[in-house]
Amino acid sequence: MTTAVEIFAPDSFGAGRRCDSEFCPVRNPWPLHHVVHRANFRRLCTSCVLRHHRGLFCSVCLEVLDSVPPPSGDTAVAGIARCLRCPAAAHSSCLPDDSASNYLCPICEDPEGFSYFPVGDNAIDEAAARALLSASRIAAASMSRAAAAARVEAERKVKLAAVARKTAKEMLETVTLLSNKRKEEMEEADGKDRMKENSSSVNKNEARKVKKKKKKMITLSSSSGLLKKL
Secondary structure, three states, rough: OOOOEEEEOHHHOOOOOOOOOOOOOOOOOOOOOOOOOOOOOEEEEEEHHHOHHHHHHOOOOEEOOOOOOOOOHHHHHHHHEEOOOOOOEEEHHHHHOOOHHHOOOOOHHOOOOOOOOOOOOOOHHHHHHHHHHHHHHHHHHHHHHHHHHHHHHHHHHHHHHHHHHHHHHHHHHHHHHHHHHHHHHOOOOOOOHHHHHHHHHHHHHHHHHHHHHHOOOHHHHHHHHHHHHH
């Protein structure tokens, strides 16, 4: 027996919202799930979440699988059947007898018309409820993985920033040390130049004094010679 439950999705709530899946025909879908698809954050309707994650749930009973199905060939051991055309999986117990080896998922059988969440007139039946639950679990797991990856990336960037800050500090200290050393060398060189200039000035003064003294002695000698002649 299939039961239907009324859901509250007023036009004002769903108006203008679209599924981010490129080929989704649904207008104003409700609800939209936040997932990471092909390394991008997207908002997908329930059916598109399941379409893009076919290997994570049984396409017959719509229950999320406890683990990723093994490669083709080991399906009999795991009790999981694989679709012949896509990664979709199904419990072998959910399939008719002797059909696991040639199983085709609902999407491959009807690519354009099939929907995992065919809700109309604000009503949802048991199958759609299972689809909604599985899509919500898959979306939650997807966002949890994205959050964990973002946390790891943030920690990595913090470590890189700390290393860069330490390197910059060491480089600044090295530059400061070299600058101070260069300044000391320049001051020492200036001091030596001033000492040379002072020494040269003293030598010049001494030379002038000696020259002046010699000139004076020559003058006195000349004067003495003149006096003797007189």
